[in-house]
Amino acid sequence: MLRLVLAILAVLAFAQGESCESPQFQVASYSTRDGRLAAESAAELEITVKCKSGKQPSTLYADINGQTVPCAQSIGSPGKYFVSIAVVSHKQLTSGRTTVRLYDDDSYSAMRKARTDEAVRAVKPFGTVELNHPGVSYGPWLPSEFFAVTIFGAVWWAAYRERSRILA
Template identity: 70%
Template sequence: MLKKIKISHLKQVISPSIVHIHVDQSLNAKLLSIYIYTSAVVSLIGGSDRHLYKMFRVVLAALTIIALVNGETCESPEFKVVSHSTRDARLTAESAAQLEITVKCKNGKQPGTLYADINGQVIPCAQTPTAPGKYFIGVAANTHKELASGRTKIKLYDDDSYSALRKARTEDATKAVKPFGQVELNHPGVSYGPWLPSEFFAVCTFGLVWWAAYRERSKILG
């Protein structure tokens, strides 16, 4: 007969720090928790029930394979960034910018969700099912001055690093979290210049000079 296994007995076998499962854990962490529980059950069952013991061993092996496959993370990520931002201050009183980030991993494993840290504010990156490996970030400002011109560094976090970032309680602990990567937002700034481009004035000036020269030439020949 299979002896009864109490949850309290399992908690004695497994470390209390592992028993507690946080709600923001990734799939790999949940698989690891299931793996540990199954290992504990197998060790407690022992040889009391041969068939049940074999079944748990098969489940344990399957969880091991799944954990290894899903545990593969993106290696040596490369980032390609295309940015668009407000350029003309005469058309709108607000500024906005958008980044299109393409992530390419050396081992071909794409990260799941990415989070962007923009000046201390962390927001999730948008994704589209039709373009795997591409992530989008939108930034909006009420005034043109709020969106700083120049290059702004943006830290990117994947699920694991973002989980570590959320658990950090102090400023030093936050700085110690290694981001998944870093990109830059290049915003040249907005223009307050005239409505007509400078090329238009150049063409008009050239036309006036040519017309004046032609008129003087006509007077001389006449």
């Protein structure tokens, strides 16, 4: 009887230690900024999760604009996750701040079991972070090489003109 009570207490203690309590997130975001050099837009989130209990979630899933992707976990530093997203055109990755919903195993399975859109929205995520994408720049209308060649041509023309005036 004592063994049964100890086994139940051990299982409860193990189950209690598995969850991440009051997670805190630190986020760094990187995204495509030059539209002339890249045909596609890409963004990456580096998420660091710190839990009050010290137990990190084993896997995280990120929901970005309705697309759910798994997060890659860093081997070297526990609690660090990476999310990457790539889109075909620059317009599909909206500029500004985009809310990314994070799901752990429990909340992800609840979201997968939900059958309607309302039920999916009712699932409480593990946490939310923001992707900051300043937008894509296509650079100046005229490239700097054009100005360099124009200035070089003007200097050469002025020098040639002065040389012709001196020799004449």
